[in-house]
Amino acid sequence: MENAQRPTMRSRKLGQRLRAIREERGLTLQQAARVLNRTPSSLSKLETGKRGIRRPALENMLDRYGYADPVQRAALFDLARHTTAKGWWYRYEGKLSPSMLDYISLEAEARSIRSFQLHLIPGLLQTVNYARAVIASGISQGMEPDIDGLTEIRMRRQKILFKEGGPGLWAIVCEAALRQEFGGPGVLKGQLRNLVELSKLPNVTLQVLPYSAGAHPGHNGSFTTLRSDELSVVLVENLTSGWYLENPDDIRRHDVVFDHLRSAALSPDDSRSFIERLISES
Numbered sequence: 001m002e003n004a005q006r007p008t009m010r011s012r013k014l015g016q017r018l019r020a021i022r023e024e025r026g027l028t029l030q031q032a033a034r035v036l037n038r039t040p041s042s043l044s045k046l047e048t049g050k051r052g053i054r055r056p057a058l059e060n061m062l063d064r065y066g067y068a069d070p071v072q073r074a075a076l077f078d079l080a081r082h083t084t085a086k087g088w089w090y091r092y093e094g095k096l097s098p099s100m101l102d103y104i105s106l107e108a109e110a111r112s113i114r115s116f117q118l119h120l121i122p123g124l125l126q127t128v129n130y131a132r133a134v135i136a137s138g139i140s141q142g143m144e145p146d147i148d149g150l151t152e153i154r155m156r157r158q159k160i161l162f163k164e165g166g167p168g169l170w171a172i173v174c175e176a177a178l179r180q181e182f183g184g185p186g187v188l189k190g191q192l193r194n195l196v197e198l199s200k201l202p203n204v205t206l207q208v209l210p211y212s213a214g215a216h217p218g219h220n221g222s223f224t225t226l227r228s229d230e231l232s233v234v235l236v237e238n239l240t241s242g243w244y245l246e247n248p249d250d251i252r253r254h255d256v257v258f259d260h261l262r263s264a265a266l267s268p269d270d271s272r273s274f275i276e277r278l279i280s281e282s
Contacts, residue, residue: 008105011049012246013231014079019047021067035064053080088156095149099242104153106233106244107167108160110226114258115171117222119180121191122171124158125198125206130191131155133183161201170205172218172261178208178278185282192279199272207265208274216264217257225254 022032029047033040045051053061058080062073089096089104096104107113107124115122121130131154135147160166178195181188199206209216224235234245234254245251266274 008049008109010079010109011052012106012233013049013228014053014076015047015049016231017076017079018061021062021065022047025065032065036061055080089153092149092153095146096153102244103235103242104157106226106235107157109228110167111229112168112227113170114225114227115169115222116218116224116258116261117171117177118174118218119177119222120182121173121177121195122169122224123154124161124169125171125195125204126154126158127187127191127194128155129183129187130194133187137182161198161203166203168203168205170207170262172207172209172258172265174218175208175210178275189279189282192275192282196272196275196279199268199275205268206271207262207268208271209261209265210274213264217260223254225251225258 022029025032027035029040029043033043036043042051046053055077058077059073062068062076067073087105087108089101089108093101113124115124120134123131126134128151132147132151135145135150135154138145161169178192179188182191195206198204209218221236223237226233226235232246232251234251235242236245245254265271
């Protein structure tokens with residue numbers, strides 16, 4: 001029996017491949033559902049990564065689609081086997097929003113992360129004290145946040161930057177984020193020092209977009225692009241949640257904006273010098 005789940009990079013990738021196979025056969029979702037003797041809704045959930053599938057059901061699906069390539073079938077079986085694996089973050093389902101759980105699962109499996117932030121230091125680069133101050137400032141849920149629990153989760157997420165085979169992080173941070181005193185001047189100074197050190201990691205590229213850059217194409221808001229070997233997702237956040245863009249045109253537009261921001265921002269070396277000057281001035 002299939003199981004409902006939160007989308008992960010692997011389940012989204014499996015769904016994407018199955019959708020491509022269906023479309024190659026010239027089948028609409030409704031037509032394929034009839035061929036497979038299932039509902040369009042359940043097939044849609046499978047193709048969007050929201051539902052897993054066991055090997056016997058997957059074999060039956062590929063047989064009915066007439067998909068016989070043994071190498072590709074084996075790759076799909078292996079992918080399906082890992083889609084239901086639960087990461088450490090599932091322990092915190094009661095503390096995190098569904099959107100945040102989705103994000104952490106995607107982040108944990110990403111090969112590269114590109115983040116543009118207008119007003120905050122990216123979560124993967126935050127110190128404990130800065131993270132606590134940011135989390136404590138959140139009131140959108142209508143209740144007091146679990147500051148200790150959420151800070152612990154944020155710090156645990158950062159381990160991916162130090163593990164073997166971890167993702168490459170490219171972060172562009174606006175000058176405003178480097179001056180906003182979350183937690184006070186002492187906390188900010190510690191955060192800036194942390195940025196200088198983390199920017200020296202081989203898999204971290206940090207750029208500052210200074211006020212002097214003037215008008216820029218990122219003024220509409222922050223965003224993060226996560227990529228695995230074959231899948232790209234853009235996260236755009238609002239006050240209470242976030243939503244994921246998977247359409248290739250949407251992803252391409254955000255890539256173009258990020259490339260423009262990368263050109264407008266200070267180089268990584270100049271960015272580090274800029275942050276060091278802010279530290280010395282504080």
